[in-house]
Amino acid sequence: MSAAGEPRRDDAGGEPRRGDAADDPRAFYTSGYAVADPAEAERLGRWRALGARSKAAHAFQLCNRVGLFPTTLVEIGCGDGSLLAELSGLAAVVDGFELSPTAIELARRRGIPGARRLEAYDGTRVPAGDGTYDLAVVSHVLEHVPEPAPLLAEAARVASHVLVEVPLEANRSAARPAKRDEAARIGHLHAFDRAQVQALLAQTGLTPVADLSDPLPYAHHAFFGRKLPAAIKWAVRYALWRAAPRRAERLFTVHYAVLAR
Numbered sequence: 001m002s003a004a005g006e007p008r009r010d011d012a013g014g015e016p017r018r019g020d021a022a023d024d025p026r027a028f029y030t031s032g033y034a035v036a037d038p039a040e041a042e043r044l045g046r047w048r049a050l051g052a053r054s055k056a057a058h059a060f061q062l063c064n065r066v067g068l069f070p071t072t073l074v075e076i077g078c079g080d081g082s083l084l085a086e087l088s089g090l091a092a093v094v095d096g097f098e099l100s101p102t103a104i105e106l107a108r109r110r111g112i113p114g115a116r117r118l119e120a121y122d123g124t125r126v127p128a129g130d131g132t133y134d135l136a137v138v139s140h141v142l143e144h145v146p147e148p149a150p151l152l153a154e155a156a157r158v159a160s161h162v163l164v165e166v167p168l169e170a171n172r173s174a175a176r177p178a179k180r181d182e183a184a185r186i187g188h189l190h191a192f193d194r195a196q197v198q199a200l201l202a203q204t205g206l207t208p209v210a211d212l213s214d215p216l217p218y219a220h221h222a223f224f225g226r227k228l229p230a231a232i233k234w235a236v237r238y239a240l241w242r243a244a245p246r247r248a249e250r251l252f253t254v255h256y257a258v259l260a261r
């Protein structure tokens with residue numbers, strides 16, 4: 001999650017974080033999911049659930065557009081399972097693999113319908129055979145990994161279709177020092193633009209079949225802030241995005257989802 005993703009304070013979990021996302025990613029994300037304060041955990045849960053609904057809507061929309069009706073789906077980097085729970089309506093089998101064992105424990109507690117395997121793994125080699133799944137979902141993960149191409153190649157190895165979603169953060173708003181600090185704090189190692197995502201797909205031998213961008217609904221902008229400024233921000237961004245989507249994504253962050261095979 002990120003904003004258009006702002007506020008984006010819990011992108012990979014909660015606080016505080018230990019270590020560095022690049023030096024010790026497992027420790028970094030595990031500490032992010034281990035939130036002791038119940039009120040904070042509840043708030044982060046609501047934020048993740050809100051993000052999951054948007055992300056799942058993107059997945060349903062793109063699959064519908066190309067007539068893809070997956071039976072088996074895997075989410076790589078599934079975190080606490082908030083998105084996977086929403087995706088359980090998209091496929092009969094919804095497995096999840098994740099770097100952080102703490103996050104996987106949270107995902108298991110959800111009792112997600114159709115989840116056969118919810119497992120922590122080494123973040124490198126997905127523990128599934130070639131072509132096991134109809135669809136692999138890699139949502140808001142590539143910007144967190146030092147080398148996105150090998151992770152994407154793993155997704156392409158285990159599934160015939162791959163759905164990638166990232167925040168496009170190569171824009172003027174996200175270039176401001178406070179925004180860059182915030183992105184770094186939550187573990188973003190890359191600020192992608194659309195062309196870079198497409199180049200990554202091409203490098204992995206994946207061909208895009210459908211894509212979309214989303215400046216995100218009002219509820220995302222209002223989650224941490226005051227309602228009136230959030231409403232104004234949302235209305236301005238939405239109008240700019242409707243009028244000129246490609247220009248808008250050079251000004252502020254939108255979420256970009258692309259389905260490839």
Ligand SMILES: C[S@@+](CC[C@H](N)C(=O)[O-])C[C@H]1O[C@@H](n2cnc3c(N)ncnc32)[C@H](O)[C@@H]1O
Pocket residue numbers: 001011012013025029030051052055076077078079080082083097098099100103122123124138139140141144145151
């Ligand atoms: C921002 S969260 C996204 C969670 C979920 N996919 C979503 O869209 O809501 C990023 C997740 O990627 C996980 N992650 C980071 N590096 C990973 C890797 N190499 N393999 C799998 N998961 C990884 C983190 O532990 C974290 O749970």
